[in-house]
Amino acid sequence: MTTYIDQTESYKGEAIKKLAVELLKNNTVDSLFIPFQNSYSGIPMPSLISDPEKTDGIEPIAPVAPFNSAKQAASVIKYATGKKTAFFLRPCEIRALVELVKLNQCTLEDAVIISYDCYGRVENKKYLELLSSNDQVNKDFYTDESLQNETTTTCKSCDAFTPLNADIAISFMGTDQSVFEGTSEKGSDVLSSLNSAIGGSLDLKSGGSIDQSIVEGIKEKRSKEKETLFSKTSETIKDVDSFQKMIGSCLNCYNCRTACPVCYCKECVFLTDIFLHDPDILHQRSIKKGVLKLPVDTTMFHMTRISHISHSCVGCGQCTSVCPSDIQVADMFRTVSEKTQEKLEYKAGQNIEQPIPFLAYKEEN
């Protein structure tokens, strides 16, 4: 295990940015997959950067995620190209990427995954609002607790905020510095070769320690939030009647499905003819119950999606963020998924070696 510290910068984002730029400059990697503030979008968008001269817009830890970038990351490493890419991802994005690897959607052969302690994200709209009144919001977020309170419900109740399955983990909870740690062989090699290649601009020194009690404290607080949220949500979905009250205003836009990083089917069954009903069928269904709400199959859609992906749900909360009707989709997914995964003895995104439960069948009696 190799750990290095960077003492030159008080803003952790700057230290990560320097690491990224040096990785590219020294040809340790061929490209970077990292949030990048271009001149058009107000929100840093995940971008694939290959020119070290064009790295100014890198915003590695802006407290916003336009979407869970695992799907986009997977599109870059769909198959091995020999182009080594450093992926700067949030812990929930890594979890989703791990699930996509297991679903044969991509390979990690050319990937170096770099992640960091996640303080959470604010909704896109909120971020733009904060940005309009404070152009230093990316930086201030990490020191100002009132800004941290603006994060999403999902983030506030997420207890898996430390990097898991990353090659390089960057810690800044429980330490004044940024501690870079090679958590896999690949990551350690990258860090040590980078360290010997450069002198000066990135002040990497061996050492660095993390006060685990601070990390544990945050974890405990978030776990408690999670418990409260889950028990509340269990009550909301306790039967079909209550569940339908929750999703009553759903307009079947399928945004939640599009935003979901692990809903990976190229052609979703809900867009096929199976759910394109003829007028005869609609009349028939209307006559059966007296009233048929349109569009139809809303309950069916949500329940099917839960049953299809609850074993892989990584709890990133993007489904709630994209809902135009303000339905707390993520709360219900996380609540159901936690129980499903617990009973199937599986944890989404945790162990890359463990096959997804539906493929791990044995002849048992």
Place this chain on the structure above:
Amino acid sequence: MSEHKPKIVALVCNWCTYTAADLAGTSRRDYPSEIRLVRLMCTGMIDSKYILKAFLEGADGVFIGGCHPGDCHYIDGNLKAVKRIEAIGIMLEQFGFEKERLKLEWIGASEGPEFQENMQEFAKKIGDMGKVQTADRMIL
């Protein structure tokens, strides 16, 4: 008030359980009329949406019948079904469906009497449980 007659959907595999149903028929072993058989090529092709659709349309129970482990016409389709059905069961329970309403059973092609017994037993149990929560409810 007339007594509630349950509706049961049975998703059965072509090679074993459906053949067993055929055998039961030719042996004049009748099974409860509450049960609607749907023949599928394999239990391994059962997607959760078939089960969900049945329950949301007001089915009181869903029975799934396949080949005994090792006997699958497609080698291991029935084993794939096991985990999926288990996962759907876990999910349905959280939405207030009693887990007894969904049952997976292996019935081989030669087991006509077993088919009849299973159907009678399941129909009785579902009948005793009363109406499913979706029975008279508007489903969005």
